[in-house]
Amino acid sequence: MLKKYLGKTICGYCNGYFGRDDYDTKKIVFVGKRYIVTENSEGWGNIAYFTKESKKEAEELIELWLDEDEEDDW
DSSP, X not given: OGGGGTTOEEOSOGGGTTOTTOOOOEEEEEEOSSEEEEEETTSOEEEEEXXXXXXXXXXXXXXXXXXXXXXXXX
């Protein structure tokens, strides 16, 4: 279940799920059944969509993207 990632910080390229030019650190601000909404430190939002078949893969990917330091500067 993706809800456990609400409020977590992710960083880096994130396998391109947020676009090919997005390397910002982002906080997960909303979690849907098959998507997450993030916000960067400047307040810009973005969405990563996951297919029904990739729900387990989505959890594995988010685990890889998590910021280990998770210092909230915003």
